Amino acid sequence: MPVYDYKCREHGVFCDLSTVDNSAEPVGCPICGADSARIIRLAPEVLHMHQNDRRAHEVNERNQHAPTYSTNARRKDDEQHSQGCGCTAKLGKSKMLLTGRGEKIFPSMRPWMISH
Secondary structure, eight states: OOEEEEEETTTEEEEEEOOSTTTTSOEEOTTTOOEEEEEOOOOHHHHTSOHHHHHHHHHHHHTTTSOOOOGGGSOOTTOBOOGGGSOOOBOOOOOOEEOTTSOEEOTTSOTTOOOO
C-alpha cells in the first residue's frame, strides 16, 4: 500500500498507509483522532523554479496528449527553413545513389562511413 500525506488542523502533517481506492478519504490523526484531509506536497525545487521554466513545464503537461507538429515537416530541396525550426542550413540534393541491386552508396561521403 502506498503512503500518503495528511494534515491535521491541530498537529500538522503526518503520513499514513492507505489503499489507492481510499486515498481521497480523510484519515484520523494519530494523536487526536480528528479527521484529516489528504494533502499533496510540492518539491522545493518547483517553488523556487524560474517563472519561464515553470511556464514551459505547464505547457508541456497541458500538451502531452495532443502534441503540435511543425509545418516544416514537408520541406523541399534547396528551400530555406522557416525561422521557427532552429536550423539555418539549406537543404541540398541527397548524395546517396542506389546501385542496380538496391544497395545505397555515398560516392562523395567518407569511405569508412557505414550506410543503413
